[in-house]
Amino acid sequence: MLSYRHGFHAGNFADVLKHSVLTLVLDYMTRKEKGFSYIDSHSGAGMYQLEDKFSQKTGEYKDGIGKIIKDINAPESLMTYLNLIKQLNHDDELNIYPGSPGIAKEFVRRQDASHLFELHPTDNELLNNFCYRWKKSFIKQSDGYQGVLGLVPPPTRRGVVLIDPPYELKEDYPKAVNTIIKAYKKFATGTYILWYPVVQRHWVEQMQQTFTQSEVKNVLQVEYCQKADSEEYGMTGTGLFVVNPPWQLAAQLEEILPYLKSKLGNEESTYALTQLIAE
Template identity: 60%
Template sequence: MLSYRHAFHAGNFADVLKHSVLHYVIGYMTEKDKAFSYIDSHSGAGMYQLLGQYAQKTGEYKEGIDKLIKIKNLPQLLADYVSLINELQEEQKLTIYPGSPAIAKQSMRKQDTAQLFELHKTDFDLLSQFCSQWRQANIQNKDGYKGLLRQLPPPSRRGVVLIDPPYEIKSDYQHAVETIINGVKKFATGTYILWYPVVTRSYIDKMAEDFIDSKIRNILQVEFCLNPDAEKYGMTGTGLFIINPPWKLKSLLEESMPVLKQHIGNSSTQSIVTQLVAE
C-alpha cells in the first residue's frame, strides 16, 4: 500500500517510548570500542519538521515529546533521550524531531555502520538527503524484511536491528516476528527491537506466543497504553519486544513508565515491563 507517512505521527507518545529505548541501546553499544552495525528495516524520512503541514495537521507531537521536553529531573532513560532532542533544536525551540536513523546517527561513531531500508519513494528521497553526508550509512529503496536478513551476521558480529513497520497490512505482525526469528538463527547475539501498535489485542498476544514458541531466549516486553483496549479501530497503546536487551534496560524502563504516565498519560493509562522469556 505504501500510503503511510510517519511525518503525521513524529514525536508522538509511541515515538517517545521507541526512541528513548533505541537511544539507550545504541549508546550501550558504543561503550565498547569495537564497531557495530545498525540495521533499520523501515527507516522513514530521517528527520521531521514539527512545524510542517503533516505534523501540524495531527498535532500528535504536542501530546508526546512536546510535553516530556518541558519536564525537569527525569529518570536516566528519558533524560538522556530529551537531551538528544534538545541538542538538535535551534534557538531552544522544538521545531524538528529525529526519526530512528537520526536517533542512531547522533551516537554512532566513524567505525560504526548503518544499513537503512525504506520502500516509500518520497520518504526514501528525503532519507537520502538526510544521509548525504553520513558516509557510514547505506540507504536502499528495498523491502526491509528481506534486506536486513541479508545483512546478518554483520562483519563486526555486533549489531542492533530495529523493525518498525507501519502495520498497514495485518500480515506485518506475523512477518515482523518471523523476520526476527530468522534473524536470530543467523545472528543470535544481536539486539533486536520490534515496535508494535496496540490496535487489536489478539495480534499482540499472537506475537508474544510466537516468540515464546520460537525458543529464543532473553526477550523483554514493554508496553505503554494511553487507554484501555478497544474494539473500535484506533491505536490505544504502543509496545516493544526487545531481544537481548542491555542488562540495565528493564530497571530503567520500570522507573520511566510511571513518569510517562504522569506527564503524557491519563487516569486510564497502563504500562507493563515484563521479561517475556528468561535469559
C-alpha cells in the same frame, strides 16, 4: 500499500517510548570500542519538521515529546533521549524531531555502519538527502525484512536491528516476528527491537505466542497504553519486544514508564514490563 507517512505521527507518545529505548540501546553499544552495525528495516524520512502540514494536521507531538521536552525533573534514564532532542533543535523551540535514523546518526562512530531501508519513494528521497554527508550509511529502497536477513550476522558480530513497520497490512504482525526469529538463527547475539502498536489486542497476543514458541531467548516486552484496549479503530497503546536487551534496560524502564504515565497519560493509562522469555 505505500500510503503511510510517519510525518503525521512524529514525536507522539509511541515515538517517545520507542526512541527512548533505542537511545538507551545505542548508548550502551557505544561503550565498547569495537564497531557495530545498525540495521533499520523501515527507516522513514530520517528527520521531521514539526511545523509542516503533516505534523500540524494531527498535532500528535504536542501530546508526546511536547509535554516532556522541557522537564528538568525527568528521570535520569530519559535524559539522554531528551538531551538529544534538545541539541537537535538548538533553542527553546521544538521545531524538528528525529526518526530512528536521526537518532542513530547521533551515536554511530567511524567504526560503525548503518543500513537503512525505506520503500516509500518520497521518504526514501528525503532519507537520502538526510544521509548525504553521513559516511558509512547505506540506504536502499527495498524490502526491509529481506534486507535484515541479508545483513546478519554483521562483520563485527555486534549489531542492533530495529524493525518498525507501519502495520498497514495485518501480515506485518507475524512477518515482523518471523523475521526476527529467522535473523536470530543466523545471529543469536544481536540486539533486536520490534515496535508494535496496540490496535487490537489479539495481534499482540499472537506475536507473544509466536516468540514463546520459537527458539529465541532473552526477550523483554515493554508496553505503554494511553487508553484501555478497544475494538474500535485507532491505536490505544504501543510496545516493544527487545531481544538481548542491555542488562540495565529493564531497570531504566522501571523509571521511565511511571513517568510517562504521569506526564502523558490519564486515569485510563497503563504500563507493563515483562521478561517474556528468559535468557
